[in-house]
Amino acid sequence: MHKNALGRRVFAGLFSLLLPLAAVHAQAPKPITLIVGASPGGTTDRVARGIAQEMSDILGTTVIVENKPGAGGNIAADQVARSAKDGNTLLVSFTSFTVNASLYKKLPFDPQKDFSPISMLAQVPSVLVARKDFPANNVEELIKLGKSKPKELSFALGGIGSSLHMATANFQMVTGIEGLNVPYKGTSPAIQDLVGGQVDLMFASVENVLPLLDSGRIKFLAVTSDKPLKQFPGLPPVSDTVPGFTSQAWFGMFGPAGMSPERLAELNKAAVEGAKRPSFISLMTHGGGQVVTNTPTEFAEFIKKDIAHYADVVKFTGASVD
Incomplete structure (x- = not known):
């Protein structure tokens, strides 16, 4: 009986020690x-x-x-x-x-x-870029060229339904440019074809085109933010030419x-x-x-x-x- 009573007291003591731990866990x-x-x-x-x-x-x-x-x-x-x-x-x-x-x-x-x-x-803006020998050097020249050549300027789309696709569509909608849209499965293959001159233009993410900034392999036209980006000194927003235009993911x-x-x-x-x-x-x-x-x-x-x-x-x- 003495051993059983001692055992019960020991068990009760251990149980009381475990209660706070259980409460903390709960x-x-x-x-x-x-x-x-x-x-x-x-x-x-x-x-x-x-x-x-x-x-x-x-x-x-x-x-x-x-x-x-x-x-x-x-x-x-x-x-x-x-x-x-x-x-x-x-x-x-x-x-x-x-x-x-x-x-x-x-x-x-x-x-x-x-x-x-x-x-x-x-929010993350995108960048409007063109093949290196594209005849327009800014958004104003691009709009004039696009309206004079309906459905001739090709725009690479880095994924159907993506924010870059929507930026392209929004730009065409508000400027009245009828472009030839070329869909790709992602931004990287689209940029490869832009560099290779297979397509004329595209809206691309900052991180995808920043490494090409000083390469001379593509032409930078504008950013889609409402203010210039420090990563692209001197590159104006699209809104400088198309008032109110912004397109940011x-x-x-x-x-x-x-x-x-x-x-x-x-x-x-x-x-x-x-x-x-x-x-x-x-x-x-x-x-x-x-x-x-x-x-x-x-x-x-x-x-x-x-x-x-x-x-x-x-x-x-x-x-x-x-």
């Missing part, structure tokens, strides 16, 4: 998963990994990045739309989120009703619809604070972009307007995906 925040609708290594992936690191530090929890490429980001978006409303599964998306609302005939989700916009994270964070206001506010605060940290700012400016953050309400309004904007652009292109 209170530990669950990891957050950022679903990315793009392959590793691209701009969207880098944005996601950059903000994941900052938010992990701010929230004191693990933030994991999971790549789910395919269908222009729709596979990733659909997964988040169907996820639990606890804010532990989030989406880092890009311009295709609003483009796809018009590009795809049918989506498995509603981009405005099935998500909780958290915050925009960044955006990147932002979403949760599923129905998250609590408290959780939404917590995630917005962490995302905004993380995006304004020097390391994330450096990541964005390296690729010619800039950090842009907002409130959930402001981001939701932006999404609404962007869907309407791209509805007109997609209609102009005639592009459609079943």
Whole structure:
């Protein structure tokens, strides 16, 4: 009996020591998963990994990045739309989120009703470039040439439905140029053909053409930001010739619809604070972009307007995906 009583006291003592540990474990925040609708290594992936690191530090929890490429980001978006409303599964998306609302005939989700916009994270402009012996040296000369030769100027498209495709379409729509659009499966092969002189023009990402800046292999005409970029000294914005024209890819964070206001506010605060940290700012400016953050309400309004904007652009292109 004495041994049994001693054993019970020892067990009770050990159990009491384990209770605080169990409580700590129960209170530990669950990891957050950022679903990315793009392959590793691209701009969207880098944005996601950059903000994941900052938010992990701010929230004191693990933030994991999971790549789910395919269908222009729709596979990733659909997964988040169907996820639990606890804010532990989030989406880092890009311009295709609003483009796809018009590009795809049918989506498995509603981009405005099935998500909780958290915050925009960044915007990245593109660069209008031409083959090295292209006769126009600026946007004004390009527009005059394009209007004098309808459907003769060839524009390389770095992916149907991409932000670069939409920049091309928007430019043609507002300037009245009827171009011959040549689709490619990505930006790299399009640039190769531009360098080789097989196509005349294209809108390209900053990071893809920056290495060619002083090579003399292509001609730089303009940037699509509203201000000049420090990476391209002396290169004017398209808007200097075409007032009001801007075309910038955006990147932002979403949760599923129905998250609590408290959780939404917590995630917005962490995302905004993380995006304004020097390391994330450096990541964005390296690729010619800039950090842009907002409130959930402001981001939701932006999404609404962007869907309407791209509805007109997609209609102009005639592009459609079943």
